Every structure is written in structure tokens, then in C-alpha cells.
Amino acid sequence: MNPWVSIVLALVPEVRAVVAAIAALRKQYPAMTPAEIQAIVVDVTGQADTAFDAVLAKIEADKQAHP
Amino acid sequence: MHRKHLKTTAASAVVLAILLAGCAHKIPNPAPTPPQVKVSNAVNALAASLDAAITGLISARDNGKLSQEDLRVARDLATAMATTGKQIDAELRSADPWADQKLKIARLVVDSGVATAVKKLPPTAATILAASLALFNEISLGAGGPAL
Numbered sequence: 001m002n003p004w005v006s007i008v009l010a011l012v013p014e015v016r017a018v019v020a021a022i023a024a025l026r027k028q029y030p031a032m033t034p035a036e037i038q039a040i041v042v043d044v045t046g047q048a049d050t051a052f053d054a055v056l057a058k059i060e061a062d063k064q065a066h067p
Numbered sequence: 068m069h070r071k072h073l074k075t076t077a078a079s080a081v082v083l084a085i086l087l088a089g090c091a092h093k094i095p096n097p098a099p100t101p102p103q104v105k106v107s108n109a110v111n112a113l114a115a116s117l118d119a120a121i122t123g124l125i126s127a128r129d130n131g132k133l134s135q136e137d138l139r140v141a142r143d144l145a146t147a148m149a150t151t152g153k154q155i156d157a158e159l160r161s162a163d164p165w166a167d168q169k170l171k172i173a174r175l176v177v178d179s180g181v182a183t184a185v186k187k188l189p190p191t192a193a194t195i196l197a198a199s200l201a202l203f204n205e206i207s208l209g210a211g212g213p214a215l
Binding site: 014031032037038040041042044045046047048049051052053054055056058059062063066 | 111138
């Protein structure tokens, strides 16, 4: 038999095993629960509010300085 | 032993070829970011952007590149965006389902008057506020509202 054919035939189970392993890695990342989503939203919007307050304070300070 | 090593090396090469041939496109993407989180992140980015914009506007006025009147127009617009941003934050933290939050947020955006006020913005101020306006637009679109 042609040696290359032998090599290819020998490789088939190896490749099959690797492809199966790759398929097993295609796991779905679980979607976030509503509680997890809300926790993130509360944290991020809290930071935003602090920043907005700073913006409004800066605007007000400039208004006072330049009526 | 040498034959087994050769076999393993060849197998690795074949696997690499398979991966390069586009196996990656079959791997599903992770779960998409929830829309409430996207909008929250955009609002947070808006706050940071407005802070930088206000500093820029004041500096432009102090350097004579922006008149006091033009600064006032820009300041009012920034105030409207910041105030609306806080209202959107409050809605995002509410117990309303996302479908209801979307409607309320879209309404807040329309009622803010930003879409009208932006048309009166002088060019220098418009440039300084461009990033903030883009984020405000992103928030509106994220909630199913109109584009500015």
C-alpha cells in the first residue's frame, strides 16, 4: 500500500478525536439571570449618576462665576 | 516511537488546517449583552463624556474661541442631557420589565428637547459635544427611540 495512504488512514481516528474535542468546547455561555442583570444595571447607573451630578455641579459653578 | 511521534505531529498539522479552514465560524457566540446593560453602559459613558465636554466648552470660552452666549446654549444642552441621563438611570433601576422601560426611556429622550436644541448649537460647541450627542443618540436607539 502507498505509505501516504497508510498515514492518512492512521490519522483518521486521531483527527476524529480532536474534532470531537473541539465540538465539546462549543459550550453555550449561560444567559444572565434577571437578578444578575439588575445588579449590573444598579452598579453602572449608580456610577453614571455620580458623574452626572459632578457635571451639573460644574455647570452650576460656571454659571455662578459667569452670570 | 518515531512513527508515533510522526503520526502525532501530522495529526496536529491536520487539526490546525481544519481550524484555519473556518472551524471558528461554527463556534457559537457567547450570549449577547442584555439591552438594559448596553443602555446603562451608554448612559455611564455619556456622563463621562459630558464631564469632558463641559471642561472643553469652558476652556474654549476662556480662550476666546466660544462666546459666552454660545457657551450658554451648549451648557443648556449639556444640562438637558445630564438631567435626562439621571431620569433614564432611575427608570433602568426600576422594577419595570424591559419592554416598559424601553418605552419610558424613549419618551424621556423625546421630551428632553435635545433633538431640537442641537440644531441651534454653534459649530465649535457642536464639535466639543459631538461625542456626547453620539452617545445620547445611541441610548435613544438602544431603547427603540428616534435617532437625533
